Amino acid sequence: MTINIARRGFIKSSVWGATGLIVAFSIPLGTRFMQVAAAAEADKPLPAPNAFLRISKDNTITVILAHSEMGQGVWTTLPMLLADELDADWKTIQVEHAPAAPTYIHTAYGIQITGGSTSTWSEFDRYRQAGALARALLLQAAANTWQVPVSALRTENGHVLHGKQSLSYGQLAEAAAGLPTPKQVTLKTPAQWKFIGKATRRLDSAEKINGTAQFGQDIQFAGLKTAMVARAPVFGASLKSVDDRAALKVKGVIKVVKVPTGVAVIAEHYWAAKQGREALILDWNIADADKIESATLVQQYQQLAATRGVVAANAGDTTTGLTQAKHTISAEYVLPYLSHAPMEPLNCAVKITDAGCEIWTGTQMQTTDQAAAAKICGIAPEKVTIHTQFLGGGFGRRANPRADFVSEAVQVALAANLPVKTVWSREDDIHGGFYRPMFVHRAEIGIDSNGHPLAWQHTLVGQSIMKGTPFEAFMIKEGVDATSVEGVADSPYVKATAHHHVSLHSVESKVPVLWWRSVGHSHSAFVMESLIDEMAHASKQDPLALRRRLLKDHPRHLATLNLAAEKAQWGKPLPAGVFRGIAVHESFGSYVTQIAEVSVNQGEVKVHRMITAIDCGLVVNPEGVRSQMESCVSFGLGAALKSEISFKQGRVEQSNFHNYQVLRLNEMPIVEVHLVPSTAKLGGVGEPGLPPVAPAVTNAIFAATGKRIRSLPIGEQLA
């Protein structure tokens, strides 16, 4: 494949940096947020891909990541892309996070962000081009040195070779840096790939097993203080007064300052900050707060769900369709608020000087954080430096359009006039909002005797994630937040139903909500795949057979269904007491079938095995895909079985891992991952495994017990 770089109008500079050759690309920006599909195509107006690599004289190749490493493996995958084109020696690869800068803007999203399961596909061209361009420069430098044509040279394992002569990339880096950049690069054909497609171990293992990997939490430098913020106990409450006399007496407490989110205690270390915070006497004005009760909230949502909302998809006439039906399924599904609860509680270190504002944190959204910090400090965004650290899990929580934890840390540092690291306790994290929104779905489906839907009427009720964010303009169309209805309004089942109507009630609330691993699919797939099972049961169909028929024109769904079914030996009896459930769902450009093998004993659900089949298009690192599938099963299963954020008198009832429960090792099923061989366009991997997990499990529970689980978490419902 030849890509004409000039046409794409980039290559800004090829300059000699402090440590060697730096290759930088810059393409003029013309993007609409989340024009995902369009952006990946070369002929569409291109967004701004950029890439950096550094080649040092000692042959080290440093790959600079435009995306944040949060467990999903970009620290390995993106270097694989670059190394393949560069013919790099894998042992010489080092990796670092990019700073916050326009150069590193997401090729599809138009801001610097890690999310939406996009990192690999959105960088597939950019990192390969960077590698190819660097290789071309190194070849030219060698050709000049040896006075031979480039065509007489080849590259291998970090060297340019000519007959028996050889020069390492490190030896050539300085000469290469002075050369004019080529107007074209030729990318390799898949047959020439050495890294892409090969199971590759992670490059960040060594530092993550010996304690040296640096997370935001680990930032320490002379003069840096620790701060904890006392925040409102109810969303929407404001501070009336604070008595900080006792807090200031705690040994190690330095200052107490007010910030917009509450009262910050600045101390020499975490323990003093925590004790100081506990000693504050706080009076909150909760008059205008949202004193919600979960039970009441569910009822309100249910009432709304009984009426149609703003139309998200519509065809035919569902009333007519429903009267023609042989059976009617009428069901209501309830899903709770969920906290991301990444393993590393939130934190953010800030140092403000005359030169600007420096921030150390694990973030998924550098651009917004930078802009928010700049605004608070009253300086230009370029004056805000973000040092992205390893993220101790993200799952969406560290990509906040409102830049909550970064803004707050900047406010604290400003008010305290000291370099500070704000640290959240686990309780702060669980109470801190930005949850996966609670949702109620109500569906009436009329089916014929074969289980095929004739009419599908579906109403969703829940808060909009996009409302009030900078993405509202792109993501909310005619009153419908696309992320609220994804997986329903665009479902192949719904679209194939002659009479269908999907509508949405977007509820207003002071509870802040946010994307949580797999966003809208985290609730919609559970509902849709449960409904399909209900239809199969009502029409006495095998759940797999019905799905195969309904999805007969969707080869990629089908391929994962068939692969999973074959590997699970669907139809063959399981050991006594063990039952299967199946679910398939498309999200983030990938297709996943999960088959759960489950037993229920005295109300206890045990998931023995999950068979996962994924078609995520071309696979860059099969080992990375497997890891992410295991991760999705664990994350999705914990939520399905146990996790819930609920409210009493406006207060969150959970506080830490004893009552916000997540999956533990003894509950982890055997996860068998199977990849559908595919050369299709790359899809996502970090999220798509999750949506079908819960319905596969609850469908198996139905097979085992005859009880249809229509609300999550499963909790004690079978007791």
Next chain:
Amino acid sequence: MQLSINGKMTELDIPEDMPLLWAIRDIAGLNGTKFGCGMAQCGACTVHLDGQAVRACMTPASVAVGKKITTIEAMQDDRVGQAIQAAWQSIDVVQCGYCQSGQIMSATALLKQNPNPNDAEIDAAMSGNICRCGTYQRIRSAIHSAAKSLA
């Protein structure tokens, strides 16, 4: 307060009730041991006290006086720790990595007491260590593999 951390006597000026976790992290400056919950629910802060796995977030530093504290930073000099780390790397266990210091400390303590644990014994020893990235399946096989390599 005098604490022996990784074989080194260290004098720390800290209050009696300060949890060992913060003494190790904020005072001694050893950052490998992690904070995840502060209430013995997640295992991120696991260290060894005279060879025993303990949750440093709920252990007052004063309890550790006169005992040997071992943290993740010392595992590369420990025979069992090395085997665990090697297995972790070859099975590609880590994801975000934040829980992994604690996982490795728990796993190492387990293998020291029980060189060949079965699955139920691994469940018992490791279920106090949460991994939000869900690396559990690989943790289990890495423990088995390390046990084999040490046999």
